[in-house]
Structures are given as C-alpha cells and as structure tokens.
Amino acid sequence: MSPSFDSIIENLNDGKLYSFPGGVHPDDRKSLSNNTSIQTPSLPEHLIIPMRQHIGSDGACCVEVGDRVYKGQILSQSATPFAVPVHAPTSGEIIAIAPHVVAHPSGLTEMCITLKPDGNDTWCDLEPLPNYLDENKNEIIKHICQAGISGMGGAGFPTHIKTSTSKPIEFLVLNGIECEPYITSDDRLMREHAWQIRQGLDILAHLINPQAIIIAIEDNKPEALQALNIACQDKESYRVVSVETKYPAGGEKQLIQVLTGREVPRDGLPIDIGIVMFNVGTCYAVADAILQGKPLIERIVTVTGEAVQKPGNFRALIGTPVAHLLEQAEYNPKKQKVPKVVMGGPMMGFTLSDATIPIVKTTNCLLVPSKKELVDEGAERPCIRCSACADACPASLLPQQMFWHAKAKEYDKAEDYDLFDCIECGACAYVCPSEIPLVHYYRQAKADIRLQRDERNKAEKAKQRFEARNERLEREKREREEKHRKAKEARLAASKAKPSGAEEAASPVNETKDKVAAALARAKAKKAALQANSSTGDVSSKPISESNSQAADEDNKTQTAANDKKAQVAAAIARAKAKKEAQASLAKKPDAPLAETHNADSTSADAKKAKVAAAIARAKAKKAAQETKDNAPSHAPSNEPQHVESTQSTSDNAKDSAKESGNESRNESGVTPKEPNASEASGGATSAAEAKKARIAAAVAKAKAKKASAQGSTSASNAANINASNSNSATSDAHTDDAMTSDTSNDTSVSTGNITPDDKKARIAAAVAKAKAKKAAADKEKESK
Structure with missing residues (x-):
C-alpha cells in the first residue's frame, strides 16, 4: 500500500x-x-x-x-x-x-x-x-x-x-x-x-x-x-x-x-x-x-575523460559539432587506441559514429576515455550464470534471461520477461564478470520489436483499409442491384396497371392518323361542295376536266409532302379522299358520271400507296395535257362536220373510258361506281354535247397520264401497276375510237392505216381544245343572261 x-x-x-x-x-x-x-x-x-x-x-x-x-x-x-x-x-x-x-x-x-x-x-x-x-x-x-x-x-x-x-x-x-x-x-x-x-x-x-x-x-x-x-x-x-x-x-x-x-x-x-x-x-x-x-538555444555540457587535457563544463550552443567541443577541451588522440567519444556517461551513454554530430537539448556529457579507462567492447565472454546482474537490477528484472532471448532474437519470450520495463541504466553490465554489454542487446531487441510493431500496425491498418474498401464496393454493388430491381418492378407494375384500351391507344398510330384524315376529308368535302354551289349555281355545270386538273394539283402537293414526313403523307391522302368525295357528290348530279367513293375510313397500307401513285399519275396527266394544248392549233381540223362525227365517235370512246375509270375507282376503293342512265344524261342538246366532249377529253387525258405513269415510274406499288394497266386499256380504246372518227371524216385525205400516233394525239388534243372553247362560250352566254 x-x-x-x-x-x-x-x-x-x-x-x-x-x-x-x-x-x-x-x-x-x-x-x-x-x-x-x-x-x-x-x-x-x-x-x-x-x-x-x-x-x-x-x-x-x-x-x-x-x-x-x-x-x-x-x-x-x-x-x-x-x-x-x-x-x-x-x-x-x-x-x-x-x-x-x-x-x-x-x-x-x-x-x-x-x-x-x-x-x-x-x-x-x-x-x-x-x-x-x-x-x-x-x-x-x-x-x-x-x-x-x-x-x-x-x-x-x-x-x-x-x-x-x-x-x-x-x-x-x-x-x-x-x-x-x-x-x-x-x-x-x-x-x-x-x-x-x-x-x-x-x-x-x-x-x-x-x-x-x-x-x-x-x-x-x-x-x-x-x-x-x-x-x-x-x-x-x-x-x-x-x-x-x-x-x-x-x-x-x-x-x-x-x-x-x-x-x-x-x-x-x-x-x-x-x-x-x-x-x-x-x-x-x-x-x-x-x-x-x-x-x-544552449545548455551546459560536460567534456571529460582522460583523453582530454582540459576537461570541464561548457555552455555550448545547440548544434555545436562534437569535434568543436573536443577541440576546446584539447582532445589528445594519442591516449586512445582508436578515436572514441561517448555521448552520455559510461553507464547509459553510447558511442558516436561521427565527430560532426551536433549537440542537442538532451546532451549532458561527452566522455573521451583513454585506452584502459573503460572496458573494451570486444572483451565479451560467455555468461557464467552468476546472477549478479539480477541482484543489481533496480527494476527487479531478470537480465540474464532477457539477454539470452534477445541474442537469439526470440523477442516474444524476451517480452514475457518484461523487457520494456528495463530503464537501460547499465547496472547489470557494470557488475557482469563476463563483461557482456547487456544494455546493447536490450536496446537492439527493443528497436527490432518496435520496428515489428510498426510493421504490424501498418499491415493491420492496410488490412482494415482493404476490408473497408471491399465492404464499400460490396455495399455499392448491392445498392445498384436493389436500385435496378426496384426499377424493374416499377416498370412491371406500370405495364400491368395499364387499362385494356391502352394497348389499342399505343399500337394503332396509323388508325389514329386515318381517323384524323377522315375527319379532315369530310370537312374539306363539305367545303368544296359549298364553294362549287356558290360559284356556279349548278354543280353539274363545272367541267370534269377542270376538276381533274385541280385534283392533279392537290395530288402533286401530296407527293411532295409524302417525301418529307409520314404525317404530311396522311394529310395528302386525306385531301385526295376529300376530292374523291367531292367528285362522288358531283357524280350524283345528272351531268356527273363520276363514281361515288366510300373508302374514307380505309386503313390498308397498300391502298395508301396506291392512292399516292394515282395522285402522281394525275399530276403527270395534267402536265401532259398542258403540253398537248400548247401544240394543238397547228393540227386542229377546220371542218365542223368532222368535229361532230369525231365527237360522236369519241363519245363512245368516252363511255369506255368511263368504264375504265369506274374500274380504276373500284380497284382503289373497292366500291363499284354507278353508271349514269340515259334520262339523267338528257339535259338539253347543247349541254349534253358539251358534257360529252368534256368527258371525252377527260378520258383521253387520263389514259395518257396512266400510260406515262406506267413507263416513267419505277417505284410505284401494285396499285399503281393496276392503274397503269387500266391506262393502257383506255388508250387502246381511244385509238380505236380515233380511227373510227377518221373514217367518217369527209375532209381527211389520209387513210386510217396511214395515221401516225402523233397525228392521233394532235387531233384528240384539238377536239379537247375546241370542246373547252365551246364550253367557255356557253358559260359566257349564261353569265350574260
């Protein structure tokens, strides 16, 4: 206690x-x-x-x-x-x-x-x-x-x-x-x-x-x-x-x-x-x-020993080299076998390796011994186990056992004997009869143990960092997997939560476009009908060729839009459908032989392609008709009876062309057009004749357009091919009718067998031009009345 x-x-x-x-x-x-x-x-x-x-x-x-x-x-x-x-x-x-x-x-x-x-x-x-x-x-x-x-x-x-x-x-x-x-x-x-x-x-x-x-x-x-x-x-x-x-x-x-x-x-x-x-x-x-x-910045240092002439105490500046103090004490190297300076006392000091080592704050003595003043370090002899070291130890340790284990580098056993309790006083070495530098072995063992501890501590810290890193990576991996799992579950839940009509709303993009196009078509059809009634007072008085020309213009615009975007293609199709509905409404009038079209709500992709091809064909027909009109005066016949007969002959051809047009309409829409009866066609001699001439011109123009489409268009669909086939048929009928007209003409000097295709085209164009001229005169008369 x-x-x-x-x-x-x-x-x-x-x-x-x-x-x-x-x-x-x-x-x-x-x-x-x-x-x-x-x-x-x-x-x-x-x-x-x-x-x-x-x-x-x-x-x-x-x-x-x-x-x-x-x-x-x-x-x-x-x-x-x-x-x-x-x-x-x-x-x-x-x-x-x-x-x-x-x-x-x-x-x-x-x-x-x-x-x-x-x-x-x-x-x-x-x-x-x-x-x-x-x-x-x-x-x-x-x-x-x-x-x-x-x-x-x-x-x-x-x-x-x-x-x-x-x-x-x-x-x-x-x-x-x-x-x-x-x-x-x-x-x-x-x-x-x-x-x-x-x-x-x-x-x-x-x-x-x-x-x-x-x-x-x-x-x-x-x-x-x-x-x-x-x-x-x-x-x-x-x-x-x-x-x-x-x-x-x-x-x-x-x-x-x-x-x-x-x-x-x-x-x-x-x-x-x-x-x-x-x-x-x-x-x-x-x-x-x-x-x-x-x-x-300074301290008192004792410089002593028999190898210096003037031992004493010096107020030395911190950092003063040992050699300088030895010089002040008049060091005599002749009194030593080899130069030797001990920093500290003879019990706890250590020998310096260099005379340029500086004085520090803990330096209290420099001992410079003579040859026989201190025990020679090389005089170590085997331990005789006298236990004198244990008796002299002030810390009550067992220096002999610590020495054996330290010398054998058995540091664990040396620590078991409380090696670190040693104060390194040197009392054990002082009393050792074998002159063993025991403190030297203890210091070396302590230094090695500290080094091993440092290495173990570094390894342990490195291990902890490694384990922490692995744990962090594993945690991040689990977090990513959990995040992906939750996202997947959320997607599945969202897909299951969709109503039954959602699939219909997601998939039929084309149906939605078709419905919109149909609505636009109906609106445009009504607008076109109202404009026609308000401008002419009678829908039947509007020439069919002019209506076809307008349709060709609209269809030409539709083709340009189709190359840009699918939405514009749908809009163009809608406009084409509107025109056809307008034509169908005109066909119900007495002088309108066009078939009624009821395919506004069709969703077939092939039908759409066919309609686009038809629109291109109409545009080309309009262009061909315009070129033919420009060349018509040089070949126009001067005989009125010939025109009448040609018109009569061409009327039959127009009927065939109307049938072909009806077939085309049936191919495109799937609905057979109605044939105009005789009672509906009797609206006056002048108006009937003009209507027949207009129909003949329209049939001829359409036949030429379909033939041009069959020859020049390589990208048209199957529907376009069908139209081209109908065009060829119509053209053939037109040539036959034209030949008949040539036989009945009294002013013609060229036989049927000698008529060239260019002459036929010119005559037909002339007939169409004269019909348009008469139509224009009749319109002026009506307007004057």
Missing part, C-alpha cells in the same frame, strides 16, 4: 527516506570536471540544428536556404501538441537544409538546418513575461512551448505537456541527483545558478500548484546542496533533501520511490500517483524563457 501524503511529509521532516532494490556504487570520477567553472566556447564554423530534439514529432521548417536569421529566431514550427520548435543559436545565414547524422546509438540521419554564424550574435526581438503571476496560465504554458523547452535530463519530454495537466498534484520534485559517473553539468549549474533555478521552480509551482515541493540532491554534491538551501531559505514549503549516493538513484521511478515510497505503475506515469518531476536544467531554461524571453 502506497504511503499517504501526511506520512511522506512526516518522514521528510524527520530526514527518513525510502530505498529501491538493486543499484551499484561505481567510481564517480566527477572530480575531473567539477572543479572548474562553466566555460563559453568560441563560435564554431557551422551550427547543425536537428529539427527534432525531443520525444514527439518534429515541426515544419519555416526558413529557406539563403535566409539570414537572428539569434533566437524560430526555425521550425508545428501545431501538434508533442512538437516544440527549434531556434537559431546565433545570427547568421542558412546554408543547408538536409539530412545529417544525429545523436543516436544507430547513427541515424534526420533533417537538420545548417547555419553559418556571422559573428555578430544579434538577438531577435524578445518577449519576456516578468509579471507572470498576473498572466493567464495558458499564456505562460504557450510561452514555454514557443521557447522550445523540453526535458533536459535525458528523456526530452515536452515541458509544456507536463505543466498543462489538470490532475491534482501532491508533490513537485526537482531532480538534482545526477548519479551517473563523470557527469557534472547539473552540479556546476546548481552551484553557479541556484537563484535562477529557484525562479524557474517558482514558475512551475505557480502553473502546477502542488501541495509540496521537494528538491533532491545527492550527498556527493555538498556545494550544490548548500547553494540551493540558500536560494530556497525564504520558502518553507520548499524542502531540499540530501539523497544517498547510489546508482541509479537519479532515475525518475527510482527517485520517486526513494522520496515517497510510491511505485510508478508499469504502464503509467508519475502523474498517475500525484507526482511531477523536472530536471534542474529544465527549471533554468523556464526561468530564461519567462523572465528574459530567451528560447532554449
């Missing part, structure tokens, strides 16, 4: 402390460097500033090559909580931003900014907070973060993270132990700058507000202990405690156990048990940042 706060305070007041298991007492060798004051080295030729010098992520570089910067100017910045910026240690020019070897056991490279000092050491504008007690705590914490302060005891944990805790804190511990041999940087700092450390402690106490403050110093540093007692004498709540010299008493978990008797959980932090710890170097940097506005 952990001790209570009151019991801990009581023990501290009585000078009673706790202890931790294991530990060793190596020769500290601190006298090499702690007898001289802190020195300021000269400016190096170049400063190499790594962009990440702490636990957490690095920031983004905010300068470019060629930029001139001032001392204290920010070089990198980041918005992530665990990132702190780095600053220019002095004024100068940025000459490179590239990877460089950094302080790491494996000699890794990281992005670094190379600065060439100009020697002026010009500061940028500083923003101190001298009245920090009046400032908001968040503003002070932000100021600490922007100053780039992180733990300077070795871990490099960002200080602003520790100070921004919201948990209740019982103890604030200031770590001034510095237990590792050779290192004296904190010792000299406490001796020379105890008051500034006290100021930094005041700022941290203001931010955290702990119940008690403990300053722990090893008993082998009497001068530092005395200096801090003097600096804190006006603060009764500040307890300066002397701790027994024992390695590794300076470890965070070990020092907490010594002072409070509490143990930090394996996977926890000191704050989980109400304790926060800071290094004395961190307190010094906090005071600089808040009271003077200076960022963390």
Whole structure:
C-alpha cells in the first residue's frame, strides 16, 4: 500500500527516506570536471540544428536556404501538441537544409538546418513575461512551448505537456541527483545558478500548484546542496533533501520511490500517483524563457575523460559539432587506441559514429576515455550464470534471461520477461564478470520489436483499409442491384396497371392518323361542295376536266409532302379522299358520271400507296395535257362536220373510258361506281354535247397520264401497276375510237392505216381544245343572261 501524503511529509521532516532494490556504487570520477567553472566556447564554423530534439514529432521548417536569421529566431514550427520548435543559436545565414547524422546509438540521419554564424550574435526581438503571476496560465504554458523547452535530463519530454495537466498534484520534485559517473553539468549549474533555478521552480509551482515541493540532491554534491538551501531559505514549503549516493538513484521511478515510497505503475506515469518531476536544467531554461524571453538555444555540457587535457563544463550552443567541443577541451588522440567519444556517461551513454554530430537539448556529457579507462567492447565472454546482474537490477528484472532471448532474437519470450520495463541504466553490465554489454542487446531487441510493431500496425491498418474498401464496393454493388430491381418492378407494375384500351391507344398510330384524315376529308368535302354551289349555281355545270386538273394539283402537293414526313403523307391522302368525295357528290348530279367513293375510313397500307401513285399519275396527266394544248392549233381540223362525227365517235370512246375509270375507282376503293342512265344524261342538246366532249377529253387525258405513269415510274406499288394497266386499256380504246372518227371524216385525205400516233394525239388534243372553247362560250352566254 502506497504511503499517504501526511506520512511522506512526516518522514521528510524527520530526514527518513525510502530505498529501491538493486543499484551499484561505481567510481564517480566527477572530480575531473567539477572543479572548474562553466566555460563559453568560441563560435564554431557551422551550427547543425536537428529539427527534432525531443520525444514527439518534429515541426515544419519555416526558413529557406539563403535566409539570414537572428539569434533566437524560430526555425521550425508545428501545431501538434508533442512538437516544440527549434531556434537559431546565433545570427547568421542558412546554408543547408538536409539530412545529417544525429545523436543516436544507430547513427541515424534526420533533417537538420545548417547555419553559418556571422559573428555578430544579434538577438531577435524578445518577449519576456516578468509579471507572470498576473498572466493567464495558458499564456505562460504557450510561452514555454514557443521557447522550445523540453526535458533536459535525458528523456526530452515536452515541458509544456507536463505543466498543462489538470490532475491534482501532491508533490513537485526537482531532480538534482545526477548519479551517473563523470557527469557534472547539473552540479556546476546548481552551484553557479541556484537563484535562477529557484525562479524557474517558482514558475512551475505557480502553473502546477502542488501541495509540496521537494528538491533532491545527492550527498556527493555538498556545494550544490548548500547553494540551493540558500536560494530556497525564504520558502518553507520548499524542502531540499540530501539523497544517498547510489546508482541509479537519479532515475525518475527510482527517485520517486526513494522520496515517497510510491511505485510508478508499469504502464503509467508519475502523474498517475500525484507526482511531477523536472530536471534542474529544465527549471533554468523556464526561468530564461519567462523572465528574459530567451528560447532554449544552449545548455551546459560536460567534456571529460582522460583523453582530454582540459576537461570541464561548457555552455555550448545547440548544434555545436562534437569535434568543436573536443577541440576546446584539447582532445589528445594519442591516449586512445582508436578515436572514441561517448555521448552520455559510461553507464547509459553510447558511442558516436561521427565527430560532426551536433549537440542537442538532451546532451549532458561527452566522455573521451583513454585506452584502459573503460572496458573494451570486444572483451565479451560467455555468461557464467552468476546472477549478479539480477541482484543489481533496480527494476527487479531478470537480465540474464532477457539477454539470452534477445541474442537469439526470440523477442516474444524476451517480452514475457518484461523487457520494456528495463530503464537501460547499465547496472547489470557494470557488475557482469563476463563483461557482456547487456544494455546493447536490450536496446537492439527493443528497436527490432518496435520496428515489428510498426510493421504490424501498418499491415493491420492496410488490412482494415482493404476490408473497408471491399465492404464499400460490396455495399455499392448491392445498392445498384436493389436500385435496378426496384426499377424493374416499377416498370412491371406500370405495364400491368395499364387499362385494356391502352394497348389499342399505343399500337394503332396509323388508325389514329386515318381517323384524323377522315375527319379532315369530310370537312374539306363539305367545303368544296359549298364553294362549287356558290360559284356556279349548278354543280353539274363545272367541267370534269377542270376538276381533274385541280385534283392533279392537290395530288402533286401530296407527293411532295409524302417525301418529307409520314404525317404530311396522311394529310395528302386525306385531301385526295376529300376530292374523291367531292367528285362522288358531283357524280350524283345528272351531268356527273363520276363514281361515288366510300373508302374514307380505309386503313390498308397498300391502298395508301396506291392512292399516292394515282395522285402522281394525275399530276403527270395534267402536265401532259398542258403540253398537248400548247401544240394543238397547228393540227386542229377546220371542218365542223368532222368535229361532230369525231365527237360522236369519241363519245363512245368516252363511255369506255368511263368504264375504265369506274374500274380504276373500284380497284382503289373497292366500291363499284354507278353508271349514269340515259334520262339523267338528257339535259338539253347543247349541254349534253358539251358534257360529252368534256368527258371525252377527260378520258383521253387520263389514259395518257396512266400510260406515262406506267413507263416513267419505277417505284410505284401494285396499285399503281393496276392503274397503269387500266391506262393502257383506255388508250387502246381511244385509238380505236380515233380511227373510227377518221373514217367518217369527209375532209381527211389520209387513210386510217396511214395515221401516225402523233397525228392521233394532235387531233384528240384539238377536239379537247375546241370542246373547252365551246364550253367557255356557253358559260359566257349564261353569265350574260
């Protein structure tokens, strides 16, 4: 059970402390460097500033090559909580931003900014907070973060993270132990700058507000202990405690156990048990940042070992190459077999691979040992299983078992022995009689395990992304299939929901057009009948040839429309039907021999084609008749009796032609036309003769039109072929009648056998022209009356 706060305070007041298991007492060798004051080295030729010098992520570089910067100017910045910026240690020019070897056991490279000092050491504008007690705590914490302060005891944990805790804190511990041999940087700092450390402690106490403050110093540093007692004498709540010299008493978990008797959980932090710890170097940097506005651009570094002539502590700028500090301490390579520099102490430090490696915020010592000062790394011998390492382990682990599994790369078994609880203090290696570098194997095993974990995490994340992608694709596929299924069902439902008459409404597009055409035909027929009655007073007086001519004009327009659109074809057919109905209405009169047509509602496609062909034939007939009329005067007969006989003969031919026309009408409409009787034909001698002449002319013209259609049209349908056949028959009758007319003529000198087809055509045309002329004269007489 952990001790209570009151019991801990009581023990501290009585000078009673706790202890931790294991530990060793190596020769500290601190006298090499702690007898001289802190020195300021000269400016190096170049400063190499790594962009990440702490636990957490690095920031983004905010300068470019060629930029001139001032001392204290920010070089990198980041918005992530665990990132702190780095600053220019002095004024100068940025000459490179590239990877460089950094302080790491494996000699890794990281992005670094190379600065060439100009020697002026010009500061940028500083923003101190001298009245920090009046400032908001968040503003002070932000100021600490922007100053780039992180733990300077070795871990490099960002200080602003520790100070921004919201948990209740019982103890604030200031770590001034510095237990590792050779290192004296904190010792000299406490001796020379105890008051500034006290100021930094005041700022941290203001931010955290702990119940008690403990300053722990090893008993082998009497001068530092005395200096801090003097600096804190006006603060009764500040307890300066002397701790027994024992390695590794300076470890965070070990020092907490010594002072409070509490143990930090394996996977926890000191704050989980109400304790926060800071290094004395961190307190010094906090005071600089808040009271003077200076960022963390330098630190105290111990340069010691028997291979240097002037060991001591140096106030080194961050980014100073190791070689430059060795030069300041007068490094003597003759005292070493091979050049060797250890960053850190002999227990926890690591050998550097390059003398150009820069000083960083966590660098506290450079150890340059002579030939026999430290154990040779190549002196490893087999383990004798003495268990001395287990006795010395301050974390109560089994270093021997961890060593075997780490060396065999059996990392799972090494983890079973709590490999990651090892604090890498080196106590096990220090007491090992076989001189096995145990910490080296542990570090290598931890690095490999972390790498494997990273790979597993990446693979797991990749697997999750892959599975998420497959799931998304499958979901989208199901959604598409469901969408298509619903659309199909909707179409089926819509088709089933249609009424029984819907199919009739969808399919008979032609029927609808026919009905519309029939309605138009009836309307036009009525209109034509009314116009005929109103203009002549008697429908029978209108010449049939003129009616046929008008029909040919309308049918010619219908053919043009048929080539454009089907709708126009239907309209043309409707007009043709209207004309036929008009002709049928005229045929019912005494002088109208045309057959009545009742095919307005026919829907046969073949009938439509035939009607179109008939319309074309009528148009051509009109054109042929017009040409014949133009040529008629040169062949017209001058004898009236011949005309009378020809007319009589042609009358018989007209009757035959009327029959043929009736046959044509029956072929087109399917209805047999009515034959005019004799009583209906007796309407006066003059009018009967004129009507006969008109009918003869119409029959002849139609015969010629049908013959021309049969010869010139190759695209007509079967109905057109039937019309052409009827035309040929009518033409034959016309020729026979014409021959008869020629025999009865007294003025003709040419016999029937010698008459040419052109002469026949001319005579017929002349007869038609004379009939029209008489008709026109009769019309004028009627109009004059």
